[in-house]
Amino acid sequence: MSNPTDCRYTREHEWVRKDGDTYVVGITHYAQDSLGDVVFVELPEVGASISEGASFGVVESVKAASDLYAPLSGEIVEVNERLRDEPGLVNHHPYEAGWMLRVRGPAGASLDGLMDADAYAVYLETVH
Amino acid sequence: MTENPGDQPLRRTPLFEMHLSLGGRMVPFGGWEMPVQYPAGVLAEHHAVRNGVGIFDIGHMGQVAVSGVGALEYLQWLTPGDVSRLEDGQAQYSLLCADDGGVIDDIIIYRIGPDQFLVIVNASNTDVDFAWMRAHLVDGGRGVSQYRVNLTLLRPDRTLLALQGPRSLETLQRCSDTDLSGLGYYRVMSALVAGVDALVARTGYTGERGYEIAFDECHAGAVWNTLLEAGAEFGIVPCGLGARDTLRLEASMPLYGHELDRSVNPYEAGLSRVIRFEKGPFVGAEALQAVQSSGRVRALIGLELTVPGIARMGHQILLPSGEVIGEATSGGPSPTLRKSIAMGFVPVAQAIEGAHVCVEVRGRRLDARVVAMPFYKRAPAKRRAVSPPG
Numbered sequence: 001m002s003n004p005t006d007c008r009y010t011r012e013h014e015w016v017r018k019d020g021d022t023y024v025v026g027i028t029h030y031a032q033d034s035l036g037d038v039v040f041v042e043l044p045e046v047g048a049s050i051s052e053g054a055s056f057g058v059v060e061s062v063k064a065a066s067d068l069y070a071p072l073s074g075e076i077v078e079v080n081e082r083l084r085d086e087p088g089l090v091n092h093h094p095y096e097a098g099w100m101l102r103v104r105g106p107a108g109a110s111l112d113g114l115m116d117a118d119a120y121a122v123y124l125e126t127v128h
Numbered sequence: 129m130t131e132n133p134g135d136q137p138l139r140r141t142p143l144f145e146m147h148l149s150l151g152g153r154m155v156p157f158g159g160w161e162m163p164v165q166y167p168a169g170v171l172a173e174h175h176a177v178r179n180g181v182g183i184f185d186i187g188h189m190g191q192v193a194v195s196g197v198g199a200l201e202y203l204q205w206l207t208p209g210d211v212s213r214l215e216d217g218q219a220q221y222s223l224l225c226a227d228d229g230g231v232i233d234d235i236i237i238y239r240i241g242p243d244q245f246l247v248i249v250n251a252s253n254t255d256v257d258f259a260w261m262r263a264h265l266v267d268g269g270r271g272v273s274q275y276r277v278n279l280t281l282l283r284p285d286r287t288l289l290a291l292q293g294p295r296s297l298e299t300l301q302r303c304s305d306t307d308l309s310g311l312g313y314y315r316v317m318s319a320l321v322a323g324v325d326a327l328v329a330r331t332g333y334t335g336e337r338g339y340e341i342a343f344d345e346c347h348a349g350a351v352w353n354t355l356l357e358a359g360a361e362f363g364i365v366p367c368g369l370g371a372r373d374t375l376r377l378e379a380s381m382p383l384y385g386h387e388l389d390r391s392v393n394p395y396e397a398g399l400s401r402v403i404r405f406e407k408g409p410f411v412g413a414e415a416l417q418a419v420q421s422s423g424r425v426r427a428l429i430g431l432e433l434t435v436p437g438i439a440r441m442g443h444q445i446l447l448p449s450g451e452v453i454g455e456a457t458s459g460g461p462s463p464t465l466r467k468s469i470a471m472g473f474v475p476v477a478q479a480i481e482g483a484h485v486c487v488e489v490r491g492r493r494l495d496a497r498v499v500a501m502p503f504y505k506r507a508p509a510k511r512r513a514v515s516p517p518g
Binding site for chain 2: 036037039040042058060062063064065084088091
């Protein structure tokens with residue numbers, strides 16, 4: 001699966017996509033494939049703040065728990081409630097229905113420090 | 129258990145290349161490099177075993193042949209179970225206990241013939257177990273100089289496969305001219321499987337009907353492929369350690385290094401049924417008798433989380449008041465029950481079915497309930513109607 005070009009990527013395999021004046025956050029295809037079947041996603045509440053590089057939640061696969069790291073700072077305006085009953089969406093549609101957070105960033109927030117799809121593809125070659 | 133102790137290279141079963149070609153994700157386990165899952169994923173593999181059939185490479189497990197005129201007497205001394213109750217073709221779940229009653233390993237003893245037994249031990253414990261078994265050939269405690277017994281570690285010459293699931297008999301029968309339908313639970317027989325001389329046992333580690341098949345390792349690929357083809361109609365998939373773990377957890381079967389270790393005695397682990405004092409003396413008997421008369425201090429309990437989340441090994445178990453009473457030994461999702469389950473040790477006084485407890489997961493206290501084990505018990509096999517109703 002190729003990584004969408006309208007997203008930016010972290011070294012911890014999260015993606016973020018600008019959508020109007022908010023940002024949508026999830027984990028990459030590589031991340032979900034490495035984790036295996038996702039059975040539970042622990043996310044913060046709407047209204048909570050996340051800060052770039054800090055853990056904002058946990059994704060549990062059958063075998064292990066893994067931290068989720070925020071690709072940007074901001075306030076959570078929506079969490080993907082479907083993941084409560086269908087955590088497997090993270091595996092099957094990591095860039096669409098398996099999204100996790102919608103975040104309102106600070107004015108003038110920039111994603112320039114994150115990798116674009118090409119840079120992330122190169123990065124994946126180094127972690128294999 | 130999943131660590132590779134020391135710097136020893138990981139061992140590989142004869143099916144290693146097969147796993148790679150099937151897309152198996154290889155991980156270290158008990159000193160071996162084994163598939164944790166295949167592309168279908170742990171959940172799909174789990175469901176295949178509950179609803180159809182799955183095949184596992186368990187060639188990492190240790191197989192020790194015990195033979196000779198003193199074999200029975202030796203096993204009676206070595207293990208807490210009554211091996212004299214076994215007839216040819218029968219198997220017994222048992223233990224190796226240390227002198228202090230702690231569990232060295234859990235094992236299965238198969239009686240192949242009058243003076244011929246096969247003992248299957250855990251992969252990670254094989255070397256320790258074999259050394260322990262050899263050391264007990266000379267029994268200082270009773271003045272018996274030497275049992276007339278041959279001990280042989282069969283691996284790597286013999287390998288083991290497991291075929292598990294409600295369609296396992298049909299799958300296996302397609303590969304054998306020997307009628308296997310009469311082989312009962314914990315029974316073992318010789319049969320040709322895919323044209324190969326094999327020992328077929330109706331045992332397993334999944335809580336489902338199933339078979340474990342031992343044969344010469346040079347036939348591993350051929351037998352594996354023949355079983356895969358035979359099971360295609362029933363949706364057979366190769367299954368890895370991940371599914372093996374979720375399946376055994378649902379069935380509340382202990383895993384060495386989790387529910388069992390040297391610091392745990394069989395009473396605490398709920399395995400008192402194994403122990404038969406009436407058979408005569410055995411290694412660890414005095415210590416176990418003391419536990420029996422004074423009563424066990426801890427008990428293994430089953431937990432079901434009543435809120436979303438996953439409890440895992442090492443997470444603390446607490447009373448609602450916040451008092452820590454124990455620790456989870458295993459935990460994870462139950463794909464069959466669609467619940468989150470765990471096992472753990474708590475003081476006997478707290479091991480009350482229905483009691484409300486908490487599990488601390490990353491600083492959060494998740495509500496849980498003490499429940500009866502096993503978490504999952506398969507429905508009895510469907511009987512064919514012999515006559516129309518009415």
